Amino acid sequence: MRKVLICFAFILGSAAQAEEVVIAALGDSLTQGYELPAEEGFVPQLQDWLDAEGVEAKILNAGVSGDTTAGGLARVDWTLTPEVDAMIVTLGGNDMLRGLDPAQARGNIDGILAAAEKAEVEVLLVGMSAPSNYGAGYKAEFEGLYPDLAEAYGTLFYPDFFTGLLAEEKNAASARSETVQRYLQGDGIHPNAEGVALIVEDIGPAVAELAARAAERR
Numbered sequence: 001m002r003k004v005l006i007c008f009a010f011i012l013g014s015a016a017q018a019e020e021v022v023i024a025a026l027g028d029s030l031t032q033g034y035e036l037p038a039e040e041g042f043v044p045q046l047q048d049w050l051d052a053e054g055v056e057a058k059i060l061n062a063g064v065s066g067d068t069t070a071g072g073l074a075r076v077d078w079t080l081t082p083e084v085d086a087m088i089v090t091l092g093g094n095d096m097l098r099g100l101d102p103a104q105a106r107g108n109i110d111g112i113l114a115a116a117e118k119a120e121v122e123v124l125l126v127g128m129s130a131p132s133n134y135g136a137g138y139k140a141e142f143e144g145l146y147p148d149l150a151e152a153y154g155t156l157f158y159p160d161f162f163t164g165l166l167a168e169e170k171n172a173a174s175a176r177s178e179t180v181q182r183y184l185q186g187d188g189i190h191p192n193a194e195g196v197a198l199i200v201e202d203i204g205p206a207v208a209e210l211a212a213r214a215a216e217r218r
C-alpha cells in the first residue's frame with residue numbers, strides 16, 4: 001500500500017509539473033539581476049510574485065549583463081528550448097545607452113519575435129524609453145519600435161520596464177530624478193531590491209496574462 005501511495009503521489013506531482021508554464025526571460029542586466037543577491041533579482045522576485053498569486057509558471061533567467069538586441073538575437077534559438085512555452089523580451093537598454101541606430105534594434109527584435117513565432121511561443125515584449133539627449137527623432141524612433149513590433153506580431157506589450165518606479169512620470173529618463181533615486185543602485189541605472197519589487201508588482205499582471213495565453217495554446 002505504501003508503494004502504491006508513493007507511486008500515486010509521484011504521478012500527481014508529475015501531472016502538476018506538466019501543467020506548469022515555462023517562461024524564458026530574455027534580457028540584459030535588468031533581467032539578469034545586476035549587483036543584487038540572487039534572491040533579490042528581477043526573475044526570483046517575479047517568480048515569488050507569481051507563486052503568491054497562484055500562477056502556475058516557472059521563470060527561467062535568460063538575462064545576460066551588457067547584452068544588446070544583437071546579442072539577444074544571437075542566442076534566442078538556444079533559449080527557445082522545447083520546454084519553453086513563453087518568453088519575456090526585455091532588450092534595447094544597452095543599444096540606447098551606446099547610441100546605436102534604432103533601426104538595428106528594430107531589426108534584431110523583429111528577428112527575436114520571428115523566432116518565437118516559428119517556435120509557437122507566446123511573447124511579452126517590454127519597451128524601453130530613451131533619454132532626450134540623443135534628440136527628439138532618435139527618441140521617437142527608438143521608443144516607437146516596440147509597440148510597432150508588438151502589433152505586427154500580435155504579442156503582449158508592456159510599454160516601459162521602469163513603469164513601476166516612475167509612478168506619475170511618463171518615461172524612464174525620469175528614473176534619474178530624486179523621486180525615484182532611492183530605488184536605484186549607485187550607478188543611477190539599475191534598480192535596487194526595493195526598486196525591483198516595485199517593477200515586479202507592476203509588470204506581474206502582464207506576465208500572468210502571458211502565462212494564461214501560453215497555457216491556452218497548449
